[in-house]
Amino acid sequence: MFDKAQVPVLGMIQNMALWECPDCGRIDHIFGEGGVKKEAEKRAIELLGEIPLSLSIRTGADAGVPVVIAEPDSHHAKTYREIARQVLAKIKIDDVQDA
Numbered sequence: 094m095f096d097k098a099q100v101p102v103l104g105m106i107q108n109m110a111l112w113e114c115p116d117c118g119r120i121d122h123i124f125g126e127g128g129v130k131k132e133a134e135k136r137a138i139e140l141l142g143e144i145p146l147s148l149s150i151r152t153g154a155d156a157g158v159p160v161v162i163a164e165p166d167s168h169h170a171k172t173y174r175e176i177a178r179q180v181l182a183k184i185k186i187d188d189v190q191d192a
């Protein structure tokens with residue numbers, strides 16, 4: 094679809110990639126593991142990151158306060174910033190200003 098519409102794809106992000114138990118820290122891959130990574134490799138597209146399934150991400154988003162603001166030092170916020178850093182590295186500032 095993106096090829097047909099000539100939309101450049103900067104990368105893929107797996108949403109709800111894993112769930113970390115807030116009590117014991119155990120990590121579960123509720124929706125399976127590695128599917129997006131395999132698809133990205135098949136399409137020769139970079140996997141930019143994996144966003145966890147998280148109550149704090151969901152409640153913050155619903156309240157209009159992203160986790161990078163509400164919990165800037167959290168692992169979740171670092172994950173988002175790393176994805177944003179990679180996207181920024183892939184685009185030119187002129188592209189953003191022209192949009």
Ligand SMILES: [Zn+2]
Nearest residue numbers: 114116117119
């Ligand atoms: Zn647990």
